[in-house]
Structure formats: C-alpha cells, structure tokens
Amino acid sequence: MYLFKNAKDSLINSLQYDKSSPLIKLNYLFKVILRFTFLVSFSFLAIIVSTLYVENNIINKKLLQSFEITSLILSLLSFIILIRQNGTYILSKIKMYPFSFKDLIDVSLYTGVVTISVLDIFLCYxxxxxxxxxxxxxxxxxYECLDNPYMKDNENMNSFSLQFTSVSYIGLYIISQMIVFRSMPYHPTEYLGYIFKNIFDDIFCVMKKIWNFLF
Structure with a gap:
C-alpha cells in the first residue's frame, strides 16, 4: 500500500510538472552547478598536479595533496551524476528533502517497483x-596561507596555487549554496528544523522496524 501511495503521489507530481516547480528549478540549477564544478575541480587538479611535480620548494605538500585527492573525487562524482539518467533529479530531491528517505522514493505505476536506485542516492550524498x-x-x-609568513610569498608557485585554489573553492561553494537556497521554498531556520525533524523521523522508523522484527 505504501508503494502504491507513492505511485499516486508520483502521478500527481507528474501532472503538476511545470517549470515553476521548485524541484524542477533545482534540477536545472544542479545541472549547471555540476558542470561548473566538474570544470573547476578538473582545472584545479591539473594546476595542483603540475605544481607538485614542477615546483621543488613545496612548503605545505600535505595540503596540496589533499586538494589533489578531493579535486579528483569531486570531478569524478560531478561527471558521474551528470551522465546518470536521474542523477541531478535525485540530487535535487536530496537537497529539497534532506535526510527524508521516504520522499526520495519514486514508484513505477506500471510495475509497482521503486525506480530510484540506491547507487544514485549514495553517489549524491x-x-x-x-x-x-x-x-x-x-x-x-x-588560514594557513595567511598565518604562515612563508606562505604569503606570492612569487612562489606553490603559495600562489594554494591561495588561488582555496579562494576559488570557497567562492564556488558559497555562491552555489546561495543560488540553491534562493530557489527553495524554505527559510534557513525552517530548513534546519526540517533536517532535524527528518533525522528523528528516520531514527524512529528504523527503531520501530527493529522492535517489530524482534518482538
């Protein structure tokens, strides 16, 4: 019955599938954000790799290596989610309904089977x-660049790469989050309360299922 209730909700949502829907706006925004994130992270990966292998005087190698690994993972995830059939749609639902797994479920009206894969949800999270x-x-x-006097030397390629990458990633994250939140029908405090509510609901649901299974 729960699956068919979700199928009914999916049908209602499809009938109301218009461009003014916040979820549709989020889906479009995430397609743009993911493309931009892929280009930025891949570009910084190239810059960092060239810095690590060209520059001999590396002051903070661990930070550059951290950026190297995370930039690689971020670019790969952005690309994979973009090419997945429901990737940006699921990412939009996760952002719209944070930690609410019941709201992520889409059910086929023809087969009654859940159509959103666990892999897509995992990749988006x-x-x-x-x-x-x-x-x-x-x-x-x-903070390290501003606090360490040796890192303030912009003539050093290592220092410049680290500062430029840090500022760019901070700007990318803040701007993308602001754009996403402006398209959602929530006030920030309301959204935060919604997150806690969904977490408690999920915990209660899991504990209830465990209790019913044991007793």
Whole structure:
C-alpha cells in the first residue's frame, strides 16, 4: 500500500510538472552547478598536479595533496551524476528533502517497483560530503596561507596555487549554496528544523522496524 501511495503521489507530481516547480528549478540549477564544478575541480587538479611535480620548494605538500585527492573525487562524482539518467533529479530531491528517505522514493505505476536506485542516492550524498570537505580544506588552507609568513610569498608557485585554489573553492561553494537556497521554498531556520525533524523521523522508523522484527 505504501508503494502504491507513492505511485499516486508520483502521478500527481507528474501532472503538476511545470517549470515553476521548485524541484524542477533545482534540477536545472544542479545541472549547471555540476558542470561548473566538474570544470573547476578538473582545472584545479591539473594546476595542483603540475605544481607538485614542477615546483621543488613545496612548503605545505600535505595540503596540496589533499586538494589533489578531493579535486579528483569531486570531478569524478560531478561527471558521474551528470551522465546518470536521474542523477541531478535525485540530487535535487536530496537537497529539497534532506535526510527524508521516504520522499526520495519514486514508484513505477506500471510495475509497482521503486525506480530510484540506491547507487544514485549514495553517489549524491557522497558528492555533498566531498563538496563540504573541499570547502573545509579550503578554509583551513587559506588560514594557513595567511598565518604562515612563508606562505604569503606570492612569487612562489606553490603559495600562489594554494591561495588561488582555496579562494576559488570557497567562492564556488558559497555562491552555489546561495543560488540553491534562493530557489527553495524554505527559510534557513525552517530548513534546519526540517533536517532535524527528518533525522528523528528516520531514527524512529528504523527503531520501530527493529522492535517489530524482534518482538
């Protein structure tokens, strides 16, 4: 019954599938953001790799290596989600309904089978985690550049690459988040409350299923 209820909701949503829908706007925005994220992260990956292998006097090699790994993962995830059939759509639903797994379910009216794959959900959540991780690394890197007198030397290729990459990633994350939140019908405090509510609902649902299974 739950699956057919979701199928009914999916039909209603498809009948109301217009360009003014917040979910449709998010889907379009994420297609643009993911393309831009892929280009930026891949470009920075090339810059960082060239810095690591060309520059001999590397002051903070671990930070550059962190950017190298996370930029590679971010570019790959952006590309994979873009080429997946429902990639940007699922990413939009995850952003619109954070930690609400029941709202992610789409059901085929013909077969009654769930049409959204667990792999797509996993990839989208992984992308959001890596995106946040890159932002935090960029903040720490910028702090290191400003705090360390040796890192303030812009004539050093290592220093310039680190500062430029950090500022660019911080700007990319903040601007993309602002654009996404402006397209959603939530106030920031309302959205935060919605996240906690969904987390508690998911925990309660899991505990209820465990209780019913055991007793």
């Amino acid at each position: 992984l992308f959001l985690i890596v995106e946040l991780l890159v932002f935090l690394i960029a903040l720490f890197s910028l």
